[in-house]
Amino acid sequence: MSDMTTIDDAERRGRSDLWPFWRRVYAERDPLPKLECQVSRPGYRFGEGEKLPEEYRSLLLKMMRHEGERAGNKSFLGLMGTCLDIAETFPPAARVVKAEYVAEELKHAIMFHRLAVGLDPDFALRDVPYAHYAFHLPRETWADDAFFHFFVDLNGAFHARDWRESSYVPLAKMSATVERDELGHSEMGYWFLREIVSDARGRVLAQSLLPKWYAAALDMFGRSDSPNVPRFIQWGLKSVGNAEIRQAYKSYVDAKLVALGLDRPDERAGRRFL
Ligand SMILES: [Fe+2]
DSSP states (O other): OOHHHHHHHHHHHTOOSSSSTHHHHHHHOOOSOOOOOOSOOOOOOBOTTSOOOHHHHHHHHHHHHHOOOOTTOHHHHHHHHHHHHHHTTSOHHHHHHHHHHHHHHHHHHHHHHHHHHHHOHHHHTOOOOOOSGGGGSOOOSHHHHHHIIIIIIHHHHHHHHHGGGOSBHHHHHHHHHHHHHHHHHHHHHHHHHHHHTTSHHHHHHHHHHHHHHHHHHHHTTOOTTOTTHHHHHHTTSOSSOHHHHHHHHHHHHHHHHHHTTOOOOOTTTTOSOO
């Protein structure tokens, strides 16, 4: 059995009725909205190892610094450790699922490591602490952790959706896998939430924690007037602006929150980046 089939086999043997969560969703429909570029732009395409224009390379590295899951990023490994710590208090079924989640993020760490080495070997070993405050919000309860995955992994899925048209070929190639896996991680958070709000006390707790996570989730898309966005779009590294992808994301999460019977917070409350 070749190395790659061994990894595929390990992933296949991990499949159950529950895991990975994306299988049920994608079997029914394409869950994420299309993110289509509305401006005309040159059709750049750059492969691995190709000489990259300086501005393009620095924008791509800036984008990759946001993607923490990379084997050479100590902060990522630290975050995975925290995830397992938090899971120690979870119900047994949730703990198993959480371990599957970590295994899948480690698979991503291999994929992003490979991309980083192809782009800049020095960057591949660089520790990039998680800058966004969403990663530093207290995760003291199962409900906090559920919201973290529901919102933050979904942010990863939306970004990966936007890479489908990426002008950087290695990123476009891995976008569909990263998107579906991250959507699965978000669904894991949603599955936790469904358990939590199934009783009155859990529902009250979830409703009280929601505003904190909702604001952070919307803030993860950055400022709507970010000066870099037009350059990202022109180079084909992004297809839409921060406001557009945030709005598409908000429509998605609002529908999911309402389906749980939770009240949607005011979208401007507690925000740091509008
Ligand atoms: Fe994830």
